[in-house]
Every structure is written in structure tokens, then in C-alpha cells.
Amino acid sequence: MNHCCKIGRIIDEFDLTHGAFDEDINKYLLARYLGQGEYEETGVRPLKDWFNLKLLKTVYSRNGRYAIETQIESDYEILDSGDEIKKDAVIQDLKDDGIDTEKLLNSFATTSTMYRHLTNCLEGKKEKKKNEESDWEKNKIQYIQKSMRENTKDALRSLENKDRLQFATDAEVFTPVILGCPECSTQVRFEKALQQGYICEDHMMRPNSIEEETESNSEHTKRNEKITG
């Protein structure tokens, strides 16, 4: 069987899973690395330590070596350290419990293997910052729409009170931001334009942009600014 890298091989070889329901360990690592779902964004080093501890716990339980969590953690710290005397003592102790220590130590992940596994094998790209950057434009539009709705409602309330517009405060207020092509009658909502990456297929699209589906958002933004500004 082909493995993505050393970590993939170790997961397979030791049948490592996560949690009580044997969940996919790769999904878990990636979610923590990227800070998805319930997880806080985590660095490579803590994930490497987590992975190695997981491996150690698995090996302990399969060899019937009883140890509480803190004992396993302290064993790992020693095995991971450069303290050869302490390390030898732990290794001897593990050997006494029938553990193949050479295989175990060779199976530990380093920070760089973990980094490569997360970014290359699992394609975990931290895009959080990029998304935040490209979202401010959208947030700005939404802010304008909200404030426009609120101001409109103020005006409607006044008009209703003056009896110039009956039931004005019952009205629903729509504030679409619509972008129009200067060459033809094409009009699209801002959200749709942003989603599709262009405003008018006939007049406001570079001829080669169909192949450029991965084109960055910032380029679209520059274009939009030119159009509206």
C-alpha cells in the first residue's frame, strides 16, 4: 500500500484513530491545524506532540503497559528530550513491557514531517488571513445596506406620523446593491457579481478569464472599484 508520507504510514501501521468513535485522525489533525469547527487554530509543534503521544498511548495499551495520562506525558517528554540517561531508563522500562522501542522511536513524527503532512498531503492551507482581507469589501457593502435600511425606516416613520405615507413603517425595505454594465443593459446584484467574478459576460470579462477560475479575489476587487468609483 502506498502512503502519502511517513505519518500516513504510521497512522496505517498502528491503526491510529481519534476519539471514542474511531474517527479519521487526518480529519482531526487538519481541523485543529486550520481551526475549523469547534477547534482553535493550532500550530504544527503541538500537533506533532499530540500525534506522538497518541502513538505512545496506543503502543502502551496494546502491550498492556498501564500508565496514567501524566505518566505517559512525562515518558514522552523524556523520550523527546536530549537527556540520554533518563531516556535510556525509560527505554529499558518499555523494553521490559515487551515494547519494540526502536520501532517506536523511529515512528515518532518530527515537526517538519508533520508540517509537510499537513500542508502537502492534506493540503491544509491556512487561508484565514486572506479570507479576512478579501471579506472587508463585502462587509463594507453590508454595513452600507444596513445603515440605509435604518435611515429609510426613520424617514418612513416620520412620513407615517405626518400622514404622508400610510402604514409606511409596515413596509419591508430592500436595499440591493446593483452593478450595471456601461455598455449594455446587464445588471447584477453585488453578491452575484462577486460570486461569479464578473459583472457583464459580454463586455466586462477578460477573454481568457474562463480558464482563470482560480484568479484571486483581489483582482476582481480592483476591477469592481474601477467600475463603481
Ligand SMILES: [Zn+2]
Ligand atoms: Zn502524509
Ligand SMILES: [Zn+2]
Ligand atoms: Zn454588457
